Amino acid sequence: MATAREPDVTAEFGGERNVAQLHKISRDFRSDTLTVPTDAQLRAAATATRGDDVYAEDADVCALERRIALLAGKEACLFAASGTMTNQLAIRSHLVQPPHAVLVDARAHVHQYEAGGIALFSQATTHTVSPRGEHMTAEEVEGALQLGSDVHRAPTRLVCLENTLSGIVFPQAEIVKIAALVHAHGIPLHLDGARVWNVAARAADERGLGTGEDALRTVLSDLLAPFDSASLCLSKGLGAPIGSALVGPKKLVDRARWFRKAFGGGWRQAGSLAAMADHAITHHFPRLAGTHALARRLAAGLEDAGYTLAAPVDTNMVFFEPPRGITVDAVGQALAALPDPIAIAGNRCVLHHQTSAAAVDEFVEVARRLVEEAGEVGEGREGREGPERKRAKLGY
Numbered sequence: 001m002a003t004a005r006e007p008d009v010t011a012e013f014g015g016e017r018n019v020a021q022l023h024k025i026s027r028d029f030r031s032d033t034l035t036v037p038t039d040a041q042l043r044a045a046a047t048a049t050r051g052d053d054v055y056a057e058d059a060d061v062c063a064l065e066r067r068i069a070l071l072a073g074k075e076a077c078l079f080a081a082s083g084t085m086t087n088q089l090a091i092r093s094h095l096v097q098p099p100h101a102v103l104v105d106a107r108a109h110v111h112q113y114e115a116g117g118i119a120l121f122s123q124a125t126t127h128t129v130s131p132r133g134e135h136m137t138a139e140e141v142e143g144a145l146q147l148g149s150d151v152h153r154a155p156t157r158l159v160c161l162e163n164t165l166s167g168i169v170f171p172q173a174e175i176v177k178i179a180a181l182v183h184a185h186g187i188p189l190h191l192d193g194a195r196v197w198n199v200a201a202r203a204a205d206e207r208g209l210g211t212g213e214d215a216l217r218t219v220l221s222d223l224l225a226p227f228d229s230a231s232l233c234l235s236k237g238l239g240a241p242i243g244s245a246l247v248g249p250k251k252l253v254d255r256a257r258w259f260r261k262a263f264g265g266g267w268r269q270a271g272s273l274a275a276m277a278d279h280a281i282t283h284h285f286p287r288l289a290g291t292h293a294l295a296r297r298l299a300a301g302l303e304d305a306g307y308t309l310a311a312p313v314d315t316n317m318v319f320f321e322p323p324r325g326i327t328v329d330a331v332g333q334a335l336a337a338l339p340d341p342i343a344i345a346g347n348r349c350v351l352h353h354q355t356s357a358a359a360v361d362e363f364v365e366v367a368r369r370l371v372e373e374a375g376e377v378g379e380g381r382e383g384r385e386g387p388e389r390k391r392a393k394l395g396y
């Protein structure tokens with residue numbers, strides 16, 4: 001018989017306010033960044049080392065960086081404040097001298113949601129691909145590379161992929177093809193792997209490897225092998241309160257460490273943050289397969305109630321389209337009006353390791369009730385408006 005999990009937050013250690021916060025976010029589907037640090041994470045923080053990381057003298061930060069580099073199969077790692085920071089540090093460190101361009105998926109976080117960082121920090125332009133399918137293909141990348149000497153065009157000096165994007169797993173075979181293509185032209189490949197832990201969890205699950213350190217190293221290093229660098233968020237699916245890791249060759253990571261200082265991101269006694277992130281890798285990575293199962297349960301429940309899915313549910317995100325007569329806003333309002341409210345933002349539902357199964361079931365119940373109230377279920381929006389509309393609504 002499965003034993004019940006210890007509560008992540010107790011009144012004795014975390015206080016009633018944080019017990020209430022944990023309950024609230026267990027019903028919040030807006031993002032996987034909303035997870036609360038557990039009592040165990042904070043205990044680990046309390047005994048963390050207290051050296052100065054700008055001098056690279058904090059033992060726990062150094063140990064975390066060594067651990068992640070090993071897991072990723074890369075030479076070096078830099079622990080920094082956010083996914084935006086590790087993406088932008090990577091991009092800045094790869095690029096040398098304008099004119100230059102970064103090739104990205106038009107929906108990519110580095111392009112759309114990092115406050116114009118590529119232009120600001122790297123003086124680079126972005127060239128975008130709007131994929132015909134769910135992800136960019138090697139053929140599409142090839143068509144968009146700027147390789148010639150036409151002075152009107154900034155040359156491609158970096159290609160960035162994102163895995164997952166909209167919770168969808170990027171097929172590894174296509175990544176390998178893209179890597180071979182860009183490397184043949186001497187162009188490096190960076191991964192925004194904010195949620196690549198979810199891909200790793202899925203791969204470990206499918207391969208029956210378990211969730212231990214060896215399994216994680218096997219799947220993560222395979223996933224990252226085609227990339228020259230990768231940014232791995234620790235504060236999304238894994239549930240660290242803060243932090244992201246940049247992995248790659250030592251020379252690149254050393255350069256990124258320099259830029260991190262210049263960007264004002266050098267942090268001093270960061271050991272407690274490293275300890276919480278380290279705890280998250282050990283104790284929360286094994287929870288991700290359960291999070292994915294819960295996402296599938298939500299998706300199946302919604303489909304059964306007459307909703308359509310706007311994207312495959314590969315990991316922890318569910319994009320839904322209501323049947324005719326029901327709007328996404330109406331679903332959000334009905335969930336928010338529950339005595340114990342459930343929060344969503346638009347039609348993107350993101351699950352995390354503290355999402356409760358009860359919230360998933362209540363969500364489905366509300367969705368079903370709306371359909372019953374609306375009468376006959378019509379044709380889904382997706383059916384009427386086609387895949388172009390679906391894709392336009394998908395984002396990171």
Ligand SMILES: Cc1ncc(COP(=O)(O)O)c(C=O)c1O
Nearest residue numbers: 082083084085109192194233396
């Ligand atoms: C795909 C992706 N990349 C990067 C980031 C940036 O992470 P952060 O919020 O830590 O800057 C996010 C954040 O949501 C993301 O979803």
